[in-house]
Amino acid sequence: MEPIISIKGLGKTYAGGFTALQNIDLEIQRGEIFALLGPNGAGKTTLISIVCGIVNPSQGNVTVSGFDIQRDYRSARRAIGLVPQEISTDSFESVWGAVKFSRGLFGKPPNPAYLEKILRQLSLWEKKDNKIITLSGGMKRRLMIAKALSHEPSVLFLDEPTAGVDVELRQDMWEMVRGLRDSGVTVILTTHYIEEAEEMADRVGVINRGELVLVEDKKNLMQKMGEKELSLQLPEPLQKIPDSLADLPLRLNGDGSQLIYRFDIKSENTGIAEFLRRLNSANIEFRDLHTRESSLEEIFVNLVHGARREHEKQLSGETQE
Numbered sequence: 001m002e003p004i005i006s007i008k009g010l011g012k013t014y015a016g017g018f019t020a021l022q023n024i025d026l027e028i029q030r031g032e033i034f035a036l037l038g039p040n041g042a043g044k045t046t047l048i049s050i051v052c053g054i055v056n057p058s059q060g061n062v063t064v065s066g067f068d069i070q071r072d073y074r075s076a077r078r079a080i081g082l083v084p085q086e087i088s089t090d091s092f093e094s095v096w097g098a099v100k101f102s103r104g105l106f107g108k109p110p111n112p113a114y115l116e117k118i119l120r121q122l123s124l125w126e127k128k129d130n131k132i133i134t135l136s137g138g139m140k141r142r143l144m145i146a147k148a149l150s151h152e153p154s155v156l157f158l159d160e161p162t163a164g165v166d167v168e169l170r171q172d173m174w175e176m177v178r179g180l181r182d183s184g185v186t187v188i189l190t191t192h193y194i195e196e197a198e199e200m201a202d203r204v205g206v207i208n209r210g211e212l213v214l215v216e217d218k219k220n221l222m223q224k225m226g227e228k229e230l231s232l233q234l235p236e237p238l239q240k241i242p243d244s245l246a247d248l249p250l251r252l253n254g255d256g257s258q259l260i261y262r263f264d265i266k267s268e269n270t271g272i273a274e275f276l277r278r279l280n281s282a283n284i285e286f287r288d289l290h291t292r293e294s295s296l297e298e299i300f301v302n303l304v305h306g307a308r309r310e311h312e313k314q315l316s317g318e319t320q321e
């Protein structure tokens with residue numbers, strides 16, 4: 001199936017000469033939730049802004065729903081709903097008035113039944129006649145989404161949808177975004193909360209210093225890059241790792257009551273059987289054991305730090321030449 005968004009060879013150098021994006025190739029499939037992760041200043045907003053036609057690219061092409069964002073700007077833009085980071089609405093407008101107005105901006109004929117459907121989906125129907133100023137922060141955020149959906153876009157961009165939102169509301173937002181995806185909307189979100197990507201995304205893209213360093217199915221990513229830990233609960237805490245086990249990838253937790261063995265999920269031989277045999281020979285007993293996979297956060301930190309180290313190495317190489 002043709003991707004809903006196709007980005008080829010995209011680059012952006014701002015007027016001052018700063019290159020914010022380079023060589024970005026990315027395809028977004030219809031109906032997926034794609035999370036774009038990256039540290040501050042990595043280029044996430046620049047990328048979204050180009051796709052939405054707010055910033056002009058310096059190189060490359062982007063199509064949305066088959067429309068070139070520069071040649072067919074209006075058709076491409078019509079296919080997109082954008083929820084920016086900042087809440088910006090006319091406070092004295094009613095909820096209903098705001099979504100109706102947003103739809104009108106895209107030249108769409110009125111469709112009260114559709115607007116009712118999205119307000120109900122976003123749990124805002126009861127508030128349709130309320131002035132925006134009377135809504136809670138969470139409701140205002142949902143209203144921003146309703147406005148972005150008002151012209152029936154096929155792709156929804158959410159820039160940091162839950163920044164500064166409390167845990168409970170964040171879970172509600174996640175639930176709601178999944179509901180949108182199930183109703184056929186493709187969702188692309190940027191986030192600093194790795195758990196958000198871990199929780200919601202079908203695929204993850206990591207952007208660092210303007211380069212897309214990785215695009216991967218979330219499940220594969222966690223399997224491919226992740227490590228696992230086997231923790232043994234000890235009946236008697238250990239002061240230190242016994243010398244006879246010193247060559248193994250082991251560590252103790254803070255009070256010595258857990259012995260933690262780290263292994264690679266990809267590896268054919270995890271070494272667990274050997275580890276347990278040697279534990280027995282060392283007369284170390286355990287009460288309980290469990291395994292844990294490394295989180296997306298650990299993977300992400302490794303990736304970004306790894307890339308930074310590589311970059312610094314290159315720079316120091318250049319200065320030595």
Ligand SMILES: Nc1ncnc2c1ncn2[C@@H]1O[C@H](COP(=O)(O)OP(=O)(O)OP(=O)(O)O)[C@@H](O)[C@H]1O
Pocket residue numbers: 014015016018019020038039040041042043044045046047
């Ligand atoms: N109009 C501009 N002129 C010059 N440089 C800019 C402009 N807009 C952004 N930049 C620079 O481009 C880089 C990428 O910025 P961008 O806002 O895309 O990052 P981001 O990944 O969205 O960051 P954050 O997570 O902090 O929102 C930054 O170094 C930023 O300073």
